[in-house]
Amino acid sequence: MVARRAGAGGLIRHPARWPALAARHPSALLLAVQLASLLVYPLVDGRDTRVLFSAFTLVAVPLTVWVVFRSHAANWFAWALAIPAMLLAVGAIAFGAPALAAGSAALESVRYFYAAGALIIYMLEDHTVTVDELFAAAAAFTLLAWAFAYAFLVCQALAPGSFIGAEEPERPRRWLELLFLSFSTLSGTGNGDVMPVLPYARVLVMLEQFAGVGYIAAVVSRLIALSIVRQRGRRGG
Numbered sequence: 157m158v159a160r161r162a163g164a165g166g167l168i169r170h171p172a173r174w175p176a177l178a179a180r181h182p183s184a185l186l187l188a189v190q191l192a193s194l195l196v197y198p199l200v201d202g203r204d205t206r207v208l209f210s211a212f213t214l215v216a217v218p219l220t221v222w223v224v225f226r227s228h229a230a231n232w233f234a235w236a237l238a239i240p241a242m243l244l245a246v247g248a249i250a251f252g253a254p255a256l257a258a259g260s261a262a263l264e265s266v267r268y269f270y271a272a273g274a275l276i277i278y279m280l281e282d283h284t285v286t287v288d289e290l291f292a293a294a295a296a297f298t299l300l301a302w303a304f305a306y307a308f309l310v311c312q313a314l315a316p317g318s319f320i321g322a323e324e325p326e327r328p329r330r331w332l333e334l335l336f337l338s339f340s341t342l343s344g345t346g347n348g349d350v351m352p353v354l355p356y357a358r359v360l361v362m363l364e365q366f367a368g369v370g371y372i373a374a375v376v377s378r379l380i381a382l383s384i385v386r387q388r389g390r391r392g393g
Contacts, residue, residue, distance in 0.1 A: 180288070181287060181288045181291055182288070183275065183288050183289070183291035183292035183294075183295045184288065184291040184295075186271075186295045186299075187291055187294050187295040187298065190295065190298040190299070190302070191298070197331075197332050197335070198332065230274065233270070234267060234270065234271065237263050237264075237266055237267035237270065238263075238267055240260075240263055241260045241263035241264045241267065242260075244256045244257070244259045244260035244263065245257065245260040248260060254313060255313075257309075257313065258309070258310055258313035258314065261306045261307075261309040261310045261313070262306070262310045264302075264306040265303050265304075265306035265307045265309075265310065266303075268299045268300070268302045268303035268306065269299075269300075269303040271299050272296045272299035272300045272303060275292045275295060275296040275299065276296055276371075276375055278292060279292050279293060279296070279375060279378075279379065280375070280378070283382060284382070285379055285382045285383050289379065290379065293375060293376055293379055296371075296375070297342070297371065300342055300364075300367060300368075300371065301335065301338045301339045301342050302335070302338070304338045304341070304342065304360065304363075304364045304367075305331070305334045305335040305337070305338040307360055308329075308334040308337065308338065308357070308360060309331065309334060311354075311356055311357050311360055312328055312329060312334070312357075314356075315354050315356060315357070316328065317353065317354060318352060318353065318354040318356065318357035319333075319334065319337070319350055319351065319352055319353065319357055320350070320351055320353050321333060321349050321350045321351070322349040323349070329350055333350050334350070336348060336350060337350040337352075337361075338364065341361055341364045341365055341368065342364055342365075342367065342368040342371075343368060344365070344368055344369065
């Protein structure tokens with residue numbers, strides 16, 4: 157216990173060790189980026205500021221996918237989604253083109269689904285539970301939430317009025333509101349004050365509900381079971 161505390165204290169006192177820690181636990185880095193962006197979103201929530209956070213996660217997601225697969229092909233595929241999404245977002249702001257914003261959101265959604273799938277495959281490919289896989293379980297959950305939130309944005313752009321809220325029901329829902337809906341739906345805690353009202357919006361919400369239940373059943377429960385088996389094996393040994 158003392159050694160662990162000393163190691164943690166040494167890490168805090170020596171920031172130069174942080175890159176090595178991030179290399180060992182890339183899923184922890186991604187989770188930190190996702191949670192940090194959540195803390196900043198309320199300060200700058202608005203239509204034109206979403207490009208800032210696309211840039212914020214531009215490096216973290218492709219980097220994590222690359223570390224998971226150790227493949228240049230996977231890395232370039234993630235970048236092939238991220239860079240056009242950024243360019244379309246900038247173009248949407250510069251020219252005031254909603255179609256470009258919808259295209260950017262569609263690419264962002266695919267990119268986050270791809271990264272979530274990469275982490276899920278990473279967690280399921282062996283029968284050993286590592287510290288990074290525990291971080292990956294939380295990180296993949298946030299990636300799925302982001303992916304569906306961007307899908308909600310696309311749905312709202314293609315079918316205005318897809319979502320309503322308790323506050324100003326007629327206006328389009330902002331990014332943070334849709335992200336809130338996504339987290340509420342994926343976690344199974346309910347839709348809160350944002351509701352889908354058009355058919356395709358409801359279908360997306362149902363798909364996310366199904367994904368949330370499946371994620372807990374297939375991924376999280378497996379990690380818990382493997383952790384219990386490992387602990388029993390240590391005690392038996």
